[in-house]
Amino acid sequence: MADQGYQVELGARRFGRVNWLGLKALAWREVKRFLAVWTQTLLAPLMTAALFLMIFNIAIGPRRGDVMGVPFLTFLAPGIMMMTVIQNAFANTSSSIVIAKVQGNIVDTLMPPLSGLEILLGYLAGAVARGTLVALAIGLGLMAVLQIVPAHPLAALVFIVLGAAFLGGLGIVAGVFADKFDQMAAITNFIVTPLAFLSGTFYSVEALPPVLKVISHLNPVFYLIDGVRFGVIGTSDSSPWLGLAVCSGATFGVCLLAWAMLRSGYRLKP
Template identity: 80%
Template sequence: MSEQGANSQMGYQNALGERRFGRVNWLGLQTLAQREITRFLVVWTQTLLAPLVTAALFLLIFNLAIGPKRGDVMGVPFLHFLAPGIMMMTVIQNAFANTSSSLVISKVQGNIVDTLMPPLSGLEILLGYLAGAVVRGTMVACGIAVGLAVVLQIVPAHPLIALVFIVLGALFLGGLGIVAGIFANKFDQMAAITNFIVTPLAFLSGTFYSINALPPVLHALAQVNPVFYLIDGLRFGMIGTSDGAPFVGMAICAGASFAICLLAWAMLRGGYRLKA
């Protein structure tokens, strides 16, 4: 190899190393984020339409079963109290599904190497996956919000606060989905994580009730569940009422999201259960 060719090769390797470990690889990050967003847009009837139908069925069933008998909750009609909880539950379930399914499918099909081989750092891979989770969660939330405005005439009392909690919810469960997707090597392992961790977090967090009505022990347990603060904060943003202080809940949710994303970053950076 000539001296000029060697210098060119060395310059390329230095630029590649700087691109990977120094400056952000914007092209790679954009490509990964676009891939994750395109994944769910291609099958929008399953990833966007189906959650809207499920949320509508939840509201319909609760209204038919106990709505007229329940009366007001925290000074608002029961369906108005219930709607933000259903919205957040749908957001976090879809954010979790987006990141976890992407990783598990890639591992099962053996093409996870397509994500690991390009010059992307652990942080860039993390942000790419989270972009898909946040976009999907936000789109689902917007669809439900439009339905609530048309059917129940619920207009967000504090739209900016509602949006912040929606993004925090997508980040938290999107990060948790990455951790679960890295840990799980088979679909049944992912199903176990969903059934025994994600679903209880969503259902036992004030989605269908005020935690002030719980016995002291269950009330204390609910207060250590980050999903409770997500639902409570979104409830404040949507209807202006909540069990706790929304800005305290926002700080707790931000801390929980940062912690789980930090764990996901460490696992991606180290290649835990990803590299043979």
Template identity: 75%
Template sequence: MADGVKMGARRFGRVNWLGLGTLASREVRRFMAVWTQTLLAPLVTAGLFLLIFTIAIGPRRGDVMGVSFTTFLAPGILMMAVIQNAFANTSSSIVISKVQGNIVDTLMPPLSAGELVLGYLAGGVGRGLLVAMAIGLGLLVFLGIGIQHPVWALSFVILGSAFLGGLGILAGIYANKFDQMAAITNFIVTPLAFLSGTFYSVDALPPVLGAITHFNPIFYLIDGARYGVIGVSDSNPLLSLGVGVGSTLVVCLIAWLMLARGYRLKA
């Protein structure tokens, strides 16, 4: 056939926009079908985090980086919810398909590895953006916290969703069972999210722990989002942006290689 397109081929001479759009639409509709679990639950969880930390620590903590503890905490909790949900969306989609034995329905259509990565990421980024919008609206209505730098905030929300969405693809490909996915979430993703400056400024850490934190890419994503929302940060926003872009590209490249080779996907 013309343009180097062959029936049944995994690669095209041009982008398969129909297939890519169909996969992206499937991933978005998948989490929207259970919106109370994927969108409402993160909003409630973020509200509980803010309430508990404000009541338990806020009155004694004082200001952090020139703002109240609650104001400092809010962007970190927002970003933590974003990245956790982006990771959950891509990883659960792949591992559920593998467990149910219908992953072949995604692998058989003429989609390249790059198109598969973009299709899965569309769902993760879409869910991350909607979670960010819901929590951001809640912060504005109940706490009066607006967005100081909207472009920066949006950039880091998209980057965070893409980075953790890419990690979710890697985790979904690697895990063959739900308990393996739970282990990755509990022992890798959750510690990285919690130990990334979400609840504290790295200036308050001992030098060794502070240095270790700077090797955590999620720290830069949360710190950048904090700058976008309230205008303060531990590191230069441009550095955070560079680390976020670089980390996302590396993760997506690895995901592309694994999908292209059918690693742990093809018998």
């Protein structure tokens, strides 16, 4: 009878029951992983964002004038914050998977009774938590130093979470695909960094030539940065609703690909 009960439990687990304990353990492991080195994962991004703002303010701030009706530094701050969020979210998931693959302990994640969706959600929990904490730290700094109070805080939070989930999912895809650290560095340098820098972080896309403007609107990160800019300063280059639709679709698509890779064991199982 005990064996029969165990078989029923397995059947229920296989056809839909969520392994909440395993999901919670994986998510908490990912959160503790970046909290253990908080000076590198939380304090360092805050310092980097502050340096970006200081350097741009010293170099071109006084001569740049207003952008979209606000001072240049106020315009720049939300873009710097979102760029930092997505870079850290990507780094959290991609580094976790690549390090586990290189060290040979990725089996510790694959062996427990976790479905592909549960593994995906566990990794994304760490990315979203890290991205949100980074955004909170930078946001508090902006309020204290520049007196920037979010115009639409809920909208800003939605785009921050979407951005962290989107780049967290992309980090999973990259981490599964890469087998070496140099492959991951190439993905970061040639895909993630250009997406972040060429998305209106440091400028309004309305100032670009028509061709570059069209290309910028094909970049999902543009809508993430534009959405956070709307949430923080109340102005944006495009409709926040359009940005929400594009970002939601892009996040769903990337996470669907990540789920398929985790579910099949692509480049994870020997």
